[in-house]
Amino acid sequence: xxxxxxxxxxxxxxxxxxxxxxxxxxxxxxxxxxxxxxxxxxxxxxxxxxxxxxxxxxxxxxxxxxxxxxxxxxxxxxxxxxxxxxxxxxxxxxxxxxxxxxxxxxxxxxxxxxxxxxxxxxxxxxxxxxxxxxxxxxxxxxxxxxxxxxxxxxxxxxxxxxxxxxxxxxxxxxxxxxxxxxxxxxxxxxxxxxxxxxxxxxxxxxxxxxxxxxxxxxxxxxxxxxxxxxxxxxxxxxxxxxxxxxxxxxxxxxxxxxxxxxxxxxxxxxxxxxxxxxxxxxxxxxxxxxxxxxxxxxxxxxxxxxxxxxxxxxxxxxxxxxxxxxxxxxxxxxxxxxxxxxxxxxxxxxxxxxxxxxxxxxxxxxxxxxxxxxxxxxxxxxxxxxxxxxxxxxxxxxxxxxxxxxxxxxxxxxxxxxxxxxxxxxxxxxxxxxxxxxxxxxxxxxxxxxxxxxxxxxxxxxxxxxxxxxxxxxxxxxxxxxxxxxxxxxxxxxxxxxxxxxxxxxxxxxxxxxxxxxxxxxxxxxxxxxxxxxxxxxxxxxxxxxxxxxxxxxxxxxxxxxxxxxxxxxxxxxxxxxxxxxxxxxxxxxxxxxxxxxxxxxxxxxxxxxxxxxxxxxxxxxxxxxxxxxxxxxxxxxxxxxxxxxxxxxxxxxxxxxxxxxxxxxxxxxxxxxxxxxxxxxxxxxxxxxxxxxxxxxxxxxxxxxxxxxxxxxxxxxxxxxxxxxxxxxxxxxxxxxxxxxxxxxxxxxxxxxxxxxxx
Amino acid sequence: xxxxxxxxxxxxxxxxxxxxxxxxxxxxxxxxxxxxxxxxxxxxxxxxxxxxxxxxxxxxxxxx
Numbered sequence: 001x002x003x004x005x006x007x008x009x010x011x012x013x014x015x016x017x018x019x020x021x022x023x024x025x026x027x028x029x030x031x032x033x034x035x036x037x038x039x040x041x042x043x044x045x046x047x048x049x050x051x052x053x054x055x056x057x058x059x060x061x062x063x064x065x066x067x068x069x070x071x072x073x074x075x076x077x078x079x080x081x082x083x084x085x086x087x088x089x090x091x092x093x094x095x096x097x098x099x100x101x102x103x104x105x106x107x108x109x110x111x112x113x114x115x116x117x118x119x120x121x122x123x124x125x126x127x128x129x130x131x132x133x134x135x136x137x138x139x140x141x142x143x144x145x146x147x148x149x150x151x152x153x154x155x156x157x158x159x160x161x162x163x164x165x166x167x168x169x170x171x172x173x174x175x176x177x178x179x180x181x182x183x184x185x186x187x188x189x190x191x192x193x194x195x196x197x198x199x200x201x202x203x204x205x206x207x208x209x210x211x212x213x214x215x216x217x218x219x220x221x222x223x224x225x226x227x228x229x230x231x232x233x234x235x236x237x238x239x240x241x242x243x244x245x246x247x248x249x250x251x252x253x254x255x256x257x258x259x260x261x262x263x264x265x266x267x268x269x270x271x272x273x274x275x276x277x278x279x280x281x282x283x284x285x286x287x288x289x290x291x292x293x294x295x296x297x298x299x300x301x302x303x304x305x306x307x308x309x310x311x312x313x314x315x316x317x318x319x320x321x322x323x324x325x326x327x328x329x330x331x332x333x334x335x336x337x338x339x340x341x342x343x344x345x346x347x348x349x350x351x352x353x354x355x356x357x358x359x360x361x362x363x364x365x366x367x368x369x370x371x372x373x374x375x376x377x378x379x380x381x382x383x384x385x386x387x388x389x390x391x392x393x394x395x396x397x398x399x400x401x402x403x404x405x406x407x408x409x410x411x412x413x414x415x416x417x418x419x420x421x422x423x424x425x426x427x428x429x430x431x432x433x434x435x436x437x438x439x440x441x442x443x444x445x446x447x448x449x450x451x452x453x454x455x456x457x458x459x460x461x462x463x464x465x466x467x468x469x470x471x472x473x474x475x476x477x478x479x480x481x482x483x484x485x486x487x488x489x490x491x492x493x494x495x496x497x498x499x500x501x502x503x504x505x506x507x508x509x510x511x512x513x514x515x516x517x518x519x520x521x522x523x524x525x526x527x528x529x530x531x532x533x534x535x536x537x538x539x540x541x542x543x544x545x546x547x548x549x550x551x552x553x554x555x556x557x558x559x560x561x562x563x564x565x566x567x568x569x570x571x572x573x574x575x576x577x578x579x580x581x582x583x584x585x586x587x588x589x590x591x592x593x594x595x596x597x598x599x600x601x602x603x604x605x606x607x608x609x610x611x612x613x614x615x616x617x618x619x620x621x622x623x624x625x626x627x628x629x630x631x632x633x634x635x636x637x638x639x640x641x642x643x644x645x646x647x648x649x650x651x652x653x654x655x656x657x658x659x660x661x662x663x664x665x666x667x668x669x670x671x672x673x674x675x676x677x678x679x680x681x682x683x684x685x686x687x688x689x690x691x692x693x694x695x696x697x698x699x700x701x702x703x704x705x706x707x708x709x710x711x712x713x714x715x716x717x718x719x720x721x722x723x724x725x726x727x728x729x730x731x732x733x734x735x736x737x738x739x740x741x742x743x744x745x746x747x748x749x750x751x752x753x754x755x756x757x758x759x760x
Numbered sequence: 761x762x763x764x765x766x767x768x769x770x771x772x773x774x775x776x777x778x779x780x781x782x783x784x785x786x787x788x789x790x791x792x793x794x795x796x797x798x799x800x801x802x803x804x805x806x807x808x809x810x811x812x813x814x815x816x817x818x819x820x821x822x823x824x
Binding site: 179208264265266268338340341344371372373374375416417418419420421455456457458459460461522523524525603605606607705712715 | 795797798799800801802803804807814816817818819821822823824
């Protein structure tokens with residue numbers, strides 16, 4: 001059923017968040033909060049080298065230390081063949097995942113896990129790690145993406161040959177694959193352009209910076225049954241990956257989703273769980289493991305650093321006739337950077353006749369890259385939107401007008417193939433143009449920038465349920481761990497269909513043995529896909545409730561209608577019966593057929609894409625190079641905001657992360673390939689005083705494929721900020737900053753260089 | 761690259777590709793999504809298209 005044109009009573013309102021009390025009183029149970037009787041502590045020995053062959057591992061002294069119950073290495077894992085499957089979040093090569101959890105023959109980055117111990121206390125486990133003797137042959141390392149692509153670069157994998165080129169190369173390479181997207185003939189079209197803009201941009205690797213480090217408690221019982229308690233973006237993914245890596249039948253694993261302190265894509269795979277299970281199997285006891293903040297930086301997946309080149313060609317009236325982009329993304333120690341989406345997203349906002357995009361997925365000696373909110377898109381859009389700003393200046397054209405002129409609309413064929421339908425990009429540009437921020441005056445020394453972003457959003461497999469308890473209260477079940485407020489929106493959609501207040505529905509996330517399969521919480525899919533499932537479950541529940549009312553009243557079911565949480569006779573001819581609410585029907589559940597409730601599993605299709613337009617005002621301190629963000633407005637097409645506060649929160653959170661990415665965040669490596677700033681003191685994320693109140697403006701162009709019109713919202717808002725800030729700095733100082741982060745030393749150097757040039 | 765295939769849903773499309781180019785059908789089924797008249801379908805055998813449909817294969821989309 002489609003509720004888009006309806007008069008909604010719950011969806012669109014702002015009930016108090018259902019997980020708020022637990023979280024603010026410290027009662028919420030996160031991955032590190034679990035304890036079990038007889039539990040051991042697991043710790044990981046990590047490589048101190050960025051690139052090294054592992055000659056031998058001697059754990060004999062560690063095993064003899066009193067209190068140590070098990071030591072594991074990769075020899076305790078089945079050595080599986082290279083096999084890629086789309087399970088969890090994105091394509092995953094299970095051999096690489098196994099090697100990332102515990103190194104086989106090589107350490108590929110500083111921090112790469114080499115061995116692990118389980119002991120009765122953390123102190124004994126730490127002492128045991130120091131007793132493990134690992135002999136390394138240190139190898140030359142390479143970090144920077146273009147250095148890794150050179151012919152004489154140290155090779156990470158002797159069996160990696162570049163895919164996507166013909167003929168297949170005979171020499172191994174650090175370039176895992178090349179992808180290309182072409183539309184028309186960009187090379188020829190550039191010749192017809194009146195104006196050309198070109199730029200080369202670089203970004204540094206950044207971490208998702210979730211405040212909760214990875215943690216788990218795993219128990220392998222003597223009968224082969226396994227229980228996993230961990231925070232993740234998908235407990236079904238945790239179950240599947242552990243089953244695959246350890247050769248366990250999936251049904252023998254029960255994974256419990258604990259509360260999560262941020263994921264942003266970084267918790268869509270496993271690091272500790274398979275190791276903890278192996279230690280538990282070997283020791284015969286439950287094993288708890290948790291990363292320190294340093295471990296998180298040194299050993300869990302950040303996003304890529306990259307080099308991007310963009311060329312745009314346009315006519316004097318602003319029509320872009322040709323566009324080219326070359327992207328080179330770091331993948332970390334194993335292939336799998338988000339180069340595909342990076343290639344597709346940069347120009348997805350525009351209706352361009354001739355486009356040529358080439359992307360390179362490149363391994364280098366740093367942690368394996370993991371997803372980070374719209375993976376690949378922010379990097380690509382930083383370059384494209386910076387170039388668009390330069391193009392607008394060269395054409396002497398308003399930057400919003402340039403984007404409107406070339407903006408994608410329904411019927412625009414993208415450069416990666418599909419034709420856009422039911423999109424809201426022009427509506428977001430219109431809303432930005434009409435927002436008071438766009439016209440607000442600036443003081444001398446201040447600048448304003450604008451940039452746009454796109455993300456596909458996805459659907460996928462989800463399960464949700466709707467169950468009426470014996471007193472008529474409602475439990476909604478969701479297979480999706482809640483990382484951004486989905487349990488509220490799931491409950492609200494069920495409440496809307498049932499016709500009861502939101503507070504009458506409690507949403508829970510059962511473990512993997514207690515609800516049907518559900519794909520990860522990622523890709524901005526949960527409100528769309530799991531929301532679709534709970535809506536259908538609630539609809540089936542309503543139909544069943546009407547059937548039961550009909551049975552009680554002895555009238556045809558067609559003569560029953562459901563409104564405001566009650567069954568009514570449909571018209572006076574049906575009979576003069578008092579309405580039956582949920583409590584009344586629940587009381588007679590047994591007599592009318594049994595327990596009341598339904599679970600729906602589906603594979604949701606038709607997730608509508610999202611677009612965002614951000615406006616940033618900045619001031620640059622010319623003495624220190626520090627950039628102050630004065631005002632920030634994020635306009636986004638959200639389809640339908642089920643709970644507007646959460647949607648605003650997603651937009652604000654994504655924008656704040658993009659501001660950090662723009663201004664300060666980067667991995668700093670020493671000459672040995674070791675990370676120098678593996679902690680929040682030196683890895684500078686924005687804090688509350690760095691960021692103004694971000695105004696989130698929600699434009700609602702409904703997605704007709706969702707019962708309430710919802711689109712995914714969580715990822716789009718991280719795409720525009722880097723270019724919005726860069727364009728604002730350009731406006732304030734006249735300087736184009738093509739390299740991220742635009743930190744104070746870089747601004748100072750650029751200001752000094754500009755001063756020298758102007759005085760020369 | 762453009763091809764003509766006799767298929768009205770994604771499952772038949774994959775089988776046709778596998779027959780003509782052994783290995784390609786499996787690669788498409790496991791690694792690609794299909795956009796039918798602009799709407800993206802992933803892992804959907806029953807995704808239908810007609811003789812005038814625009815059918816485009818793109819890399820599967822994940823997210824963060």
